[in-house]
Amino acid sequence: MTRLLPFPIVSFCLLALWLLLNQAVTVGHILLGCLLALAGGWLLTVLELPSTRLRRPGVMLRLLGLVAIDIVRSNLAVGRIVFGFGRQEWTSGFVNIPLDMRNPYGLGALACIITSTPGTLWVKFDAQKGSLMIHVLDLVDEGEWIRMIKGRYERHLLEIFE
Amino acid sequence: MNGIEHLPPWAAALTAILVLLGASVTLVGSLGLLRLGSFYERVHAPTLGTTLGTVFIASASMVCFSVLESRPVLHEILIMALGLVTTPIALTVLVGAARFRDTAERRAQVGEAEDG
Numbered sequence: 665m666t667r668l669l670p671f672p673i674v675s676f677c678l679l680a681l682w683l684l685l686n687q688a689v690t691v692g693h694i695l696l697g698c699l700l701a702l703a704g705g706w707l708l709t710v711l712e713l714p715s716t717r718l719r720r721p722g723v724m725l726r727l728l729g730l731v732a733i734d735i736v737r738s739n740l741a742v743g744r745i746v747f748g749f750g751r752q753e754w755t756s757g758f759v760n761i762p763l764d765m766r767n768p769y770g771l772g773a774l775a776c777i778i779t780s781t782p783g784t785l786w787v788k789f790d791a792q793k794g795s796l797m798i799h800v801l802d803l804v805d806e807g808e809w810i811r812m813i814k815g816r817y818e819r820h821l822l823e824i825f826e
Numbered sequence: 827m828n829g830i831e832h833l834p835p836w837a838a839a840l841t842a843i844l845v846l847l848g849a850s851v852t853l854v855g856s857l858g859l860l861r862l863g864s865f866y867e868r869v870h871a872p873t874l875g876t877t878l879g880t881v882f883i884a885s886a887s888m889v890c891f892s893v894l895e896s897r898p899v900l901h902e903i904l905i906m907a908l909g910l911v912t913t914p915i916a917l918t919v920l921v922g923a924a925r926f927r928d929t930a931e932r933r934a935q936v937g938e939a940e941d942g
Contacts, residue, residue, distance in 0.1 A: 687901055735878065736878065742855075743854045746858035746862070782870055786914060
């Protein structure tokens with residue numbers, strides 16, 4: 665990370681945000697956006713965030729695809745529960761999942777994934793024990809959820825962030 | 827910018843389908859908020875609206891205005907991305923507050939039992 669661009673990804677996102685908001689890719693807007701991106705990156709250094717490197721863009725795309733599929737699938741599942749199709753009875757409950765992930769950005773991404781898929785909710789993460797508590801709407805088998813979160817999401821996130 | 831009447835039929839149909847889908851998904855989520863039992867179960871339901879509901883309606887807007895203005899209109903992507911990134915914060919805070927209340931109540935009950 666250079667002094668000029670302490671957070672290249674954030675700066676790039678800011679530039680993209682500026683261009684999308686203005687809906688114009690002209691020289692003037694690109695210059696203004698670059699200025700905004702640089703200033704935003706410098707401002708972030710005040711917060712003294714831990715720096716991280718993103719690896720494996722291929723894995724990132726695969727994870728994005730998996731999450732998209734899961735969001736659609738769990739939307740349908742929760743919809744079915746709301747209407748009471750299929751089984752009339754379901755049990756919801758808390759599941760504790762031991763995580764290997766310690767990277768704060770990785771955990772943040774995992775929180776977004778778990779909360780964005782309807783049917784699962786991030787409750788709390790115990791940093792000392794490394795255990796994550798989630799709430800599952802349709803809890804059939806705890807082991808299956810642990811395998812799913814660890815195998816489907818955490819493995820990919822570990823590859824990307826660590 | 828042209829009026830809505832200049833939208834070709836295929837784009838109008840696609841937009842209508844997407845808007846309807848998004849609205850129904852969000853409606854199902856809101857119904858879930860009404861029908862499910864406990865607080866933790868009910869928090870799950872509105873995420874239908876924040877995920878698929880938003881995606882469908884934002885796509886409808888992208889299709890409609892891209893065709894109307896005959897150029898790609900993509901800034902709705904921002905709504906999807908920012909919504910996806912920010913909903914966990916509100917939900918986690920809500921669930922955290924509920925957990926806190928639950929454990930505090932349980933502790934109070936245990937305390938009363940010990941006192942009595």
